[in-house]
Amino acid sequence: MKKLITHSKSSLFLIEMILSILILALTCTVCVRIFAAAKTQREEARDLNHIQELVTSAGETLEGWNGQLSSFISIFGQPSKTSGALLQYYYDDSWNPCTENSAEYTMTIQPAASETEKTADINFYNSQHDNLYQLSVTFPFTSERTVSHE
Template sequence: MKGTPAKRSSLFLLELIIAILFFSLTSAVCVQIFVRAHLISRQTQELITALEKVSGFSEVFLAGDSFSALLPEDASVSENADGSAEYLVFYDKNWQLCSSSDATYEIQIRIDPQGALLHGTFTARSASDADDASVIYSRETDYCPEPAQ
């Protein structure tokens, strides 16, 4: 008779250990899912913001206004003898304009003359990486300036 309570308590302890193990594994899987969802959400927000910024610059380019006059003060400008120009606009981690030393993101704008057309390439990328792997969003467009009369 004295052996029965020990068997019951060891069986209960075994069931308890199995239940704790099951819930531990389930919670670990759930945490991984939430972390992955957070990363995807952050990447999506980064893509949306980059798309908005690049689209804004490309619309200014297509409007035909003086492009360099509308750029922020901190923008890096380099114009070449062949008529091409490259602009760099820097943003911090919250996509606010900043200097190049504080930049997390950058938008590179290249404008190349191609005959009567101007070809614009607008690229948003992470500022810490210079390779193409860090490109968040890129857009190319052409603009035909009206001939002078």
């Protein structure tokens, strides 16, 4: 009679275990990449929300502005730095006002007024000087006011 040779089932179990661990490792890798991408997108959305809030405030200030630069500053707030009519505001990574040395974000506003309208160019930059956001806003004058070119 022939002897039947039976193989141990432990080698089959070992192969199944290796495949299970491989599939689990691949799944974990995909999950980590998804979570990392979600974190990056959340931070970008947070930054854009803060930018939108500040641009809206600047636009509302411009709408009620009488054309004098000192009036714009008194309504919107004291800038961190001025250069002629260019107002610069610096923010840290938590969007708190800060000095130029510790700034992560810079907002520049250049308001201007003519006889018929008031305009402002608003720009946001990060610490690497990449332009994050740019907007030009224009409002007509609707009442009596004085224009001063300070």
